[in-house]
Amino acid sequence: MSTVHITQITDLHLGANEQETLGGVTTFEGFKAALQASDDQGRGDNLLLLTGDLASDCQAGAYQLLNKTLAEKQRQALWLPGNHDHLETMEANLTAFPRVRIYEAGAWSIILLDSSKVGQPGGHFSEAELQFAEQSLKQLASKFVLVAVHHSPVLVNSAWLDQQQIDNHQRLYDLLAAHGQVKAVVTGHVHQHHDSLWGNIPVYSTPSSCVQFEQHSHDFRLADKPPGYRWLDLHEDGSLNTGVEFLKDFAQQCDRSCAGY
Numbered sequence: 001m002s003t004v005h006i007t008q009i010t011d012l013h014l015g016a017n018e019q020e021t022l023g024g025v026t027t028f029e030g031f032k033a034a035l036q037a038s039d040d041q042g043r044g045d046n047l048l049l050l051t052g053d054l055a056s057d058c059q060a061g062a063y064q065l066l067n068k069t070l071a072e073k074q075r076q077a078l079w080l081p082g083n084h085d086h087l088e089t090m091e092a093n094l095t096a097f098p099r100v101r102i103y104e105a106g107a108w109s110i111i112l113l114d115s116s117k118v119g120q121p122g123g124h125f126s127e128a129e130l131q132f133a134e135q136s137l138k139q140l141a142s143k144f145v146l147v148a149v150h151h152s153p154v155l156v157n158s159a160w161l162d163q164q165q166i167d168n169h170q171r172l173y174d175l176l177a178a179h180g181q182v183k184a185v186v187t188g189h190v191h192q193h194h195d196s197l198w199g200n201i202p203v204y205s206t207p208s209s210c211v212q213f214e215q216h217s218h219d220f221r222l223a224d225k226p227p228g229y230r231w232l233d234l235h236e237d238g239s240l241n242t243g244v245e246f247l248k249d250f251a252q253q254c255d256r257s258c259a260g261y
Contacts, residue, residue: 004105004234007038007046010150010188011208012049013106016061021174023211023222027056028065030210030227033247041245043231047105048075051188052082052150053207056261063093065255071096073117073232078103080112080167082150082189083121087114093234107236109143111136115151115166123151123189128173129198137179144238147176147185154203156194166190174206176201183238186230193228206230208222211254220260226250 014020014029016026038046048070055062070077077097081087091099103110115123125133137145138144153169155162165174176182177199184202191213194205207228213220228246235241 002106004108005043006049006232006234007043008049008051008186008206008230009209010165010206010230011036011082011210012050012066012230013037013053013056013208013210014062014065014067016059016065018065020056020062022056022261025210025227025252027210028163029252030208030247030250032069032228034169034209034227035075035252037227037245037247040229041231047103048077049110049148049186050077050079051148051186052080052159052247053084053188054079054082054171055085057084058086058089058094059091063090067094074154078110078112078148080148081114081116083116085116087116097241104141107238108143108145108146109140110148113147113149113172114147122164123169124151125168125172127165130168133172134175135180137175138245141179143181143182144234145179145225146232146234146240147182149185149187151189152194152203152205153185154188154198155193155198156190156192156205157216158190158213160220161190161194161213173198173201183240184237184242185192186232187193195247204230207244207246209257210257213236222254222256222258224254225255
């Protein structure tokens with residue numbers, strides 16, 4: 001395998017049925033549309049990377065719906081939890097897609113980290129998670145590494161969202177910076193396209209497959225933007241290409257009067 005092709009879809013917020021809505025958008029329809037758009041882009045065989053908040057409220061039925069949808073499409077998928085998820089419920093119901101912590105493909109490895117903490121919307125790494133990250137980086141010294149996590153380790157310049165930045169992000173940065181094979185971090189949670197540098201490590205945050213947040217906002221506010229997803233191509237020389245696609249033809253519009261969820 002020379003190039004690893006990935007479609008990242010994040011913050012699905014699925015419910016236990018296909019009619020679940022968030023901010024006026026039917027979340028299952030947004031997810032289906034993102035999958036179809038990726039297929040239409042010629043990426044139907046891409047590895048799917050689902051970076052948290054797969055359910056709106058950690059319902060078993062939401063994970064069952066996701067499991068059924070992806071199994072029917074015969075897609076290969078990796079996933080990690082977000083603050084709206086419950087890890088044990090995910091593991092019990094995503095039966096066709098057992099949890100993977102390290103995915104290896106050619107010259108690359110993907111490390112999937114859990115930044116969720118029960119009872120809080122913001123990100124945090126447990127001691128066990130930081131130890132896992134360190135051990136994985138040592139184990140993968142000969143590989144190029146992509147790190148996937150739900151919460152952002154960097155500020156996105158929205159006051160309310162920046163309060164939910166991973167609170168012990170510096171500890172992860174120290175680990176990643178000590179291992180030169182880490183080429184990028186991909187995240188969800190912020191419901192917007194935001195690319196930045198964390199030291200010399202690129203951090204790519206990806207739009208949600210349902211509703212987006214207004215950029216540079218002081219308080220919660222939905223943006224008049226459609227669902228989106230990210231594609232990544234990881235090349236065998238350690239370089240990567242990535243881009244974000246918004247579903248411009250998606251028929252539903254968000255309810256911008258929504259004050260939170």
